[in-house]
Amino acid sequence: MQRERVTESVYVFTSGLYAQVTATLITTAEGAVLVDTLLYPEETLQISRFVHERLNMPVRYVVNTHYHADHTLGTCFFPDALVIAHRQCRDLLDTRGRKSLEVMRANANDLDNVQVVLPQVVFDDQLTLCLGNKTLRFWHVGGHSPDAIIGLMEEEQVLLGADTVMVLPHFVDGHYETFVQSLQQLQGQSYECIVQGHGEVILRGEIEDRLAEDLAYLNKLQVLVDKAIDNAGDSEVRLEKALEAIKIEMCGKSKVLLSGAVQQLHRQNVLALAKARRAAHGAPIK
Numbered sequence: 001m002q003r004e005r006v007t008e009s010v011y012v013f014t015s016g017l018y019a020q021v022t023a024t025l026i027t028t029a030e031g032a033v034l035v036d037t038l039l040y041p042e043e044t045l046q047i048s049r050f051v052h053e054r055l056n057m058p059v060r061y062v063v064n065t066h067y068h069a070d071h072t073l074g075t076c077f078f079p080d081a082l083v084i085a086h087r088q089c090r091d092l093l094d095t096r097g098r099k100s101l102e103v104m105r106a107n108a109n110d111l112d113n114v115q116v117v118l119p120q121v122v123f124d125d126q127l128t129l130c131l132g133n134k135t136l137r138f139w140h141v142g143g144h145s146p147d148a149i150i151g152l153m154e155e156e157q158v159l160l161g162a163d164t165v166m167v168l169p170h171f172v173d174g175h176y177e178t179f180v181q182s183l184q185q186l187q188g189q190s191y192e193c194i195v196q197g198h199g200e201v202i203l204r205g206e207i208e209d210r211l212a213e214d215l216a217y218l219n220k221l222q223v224l225v226d227k228a229i230d231n232a233g234d235s236e237v238r239l240e241k242a243l244e245a246i247k248i249e250m251c252g253k254s255k256v257l258l259s260g261a262v263q264q265l266h267r268q269n270v271l272a273l274a275k276a277r278r279a280a281h282g283a284p285i286k
């Protein structure tokens, strides 16, 4: 795991074990706020030791940016923190979150001590957390998953993009149009940096290009999916082939990101968007 101090009060931890997923620690004179908690206990416990032993401060609040296990499973290692999330995150953790932990436990024995923790404080649209002269604002966006939120550390203008900003946009558990809107609202701001849900921190000078690249990917994807649907007529076999032919590079993204894992995410995007586009035109894929 990599630890990086991105501004005076903000540390970012990037997993070496799972898809470069990140957790962000905001330090204040009255304790710390941890946004997301990683997947594997080994790495979450390193964060815990760093805050408690090196910085010598309590973690007062944990924020879950959405219910996906790679962002929330470590929450149980901060039993004294108040846990905050979107209202739907609590419901989804209680249902899908519990189920996915069962499945993962069957495949990995290092998750034996992990438990799903349900957030105690939930919000619908937005929430502002003031602690030790620092202000953290969180708001609902919902494109990556129904409960997805974004955060901003206002004093140092650090945007906590969570999975709305990751190396490849991924809307399979959420909604394509909503995802596009949530990226558009980040354009033209004056952020110091963006902490991605997966991948390296995006620096100030790179932000606009990166947001434009993500939006171009989503736009190109839709153009190519629509074309594939049109050309296939009513042949399911032709459609399957045409969708298969939409490669990630054709949408302006590299296939080597996240050690190649992006290709699978891209494939999921193609299929999800094709399903949504056909449903919208009255011909749902079975």
Ligand SMILES: [Zn+2]
Pocket (backbone or CB within 6 Å): 066, 068, 144, 145, 163
């Ligand atoms: Zn996610």
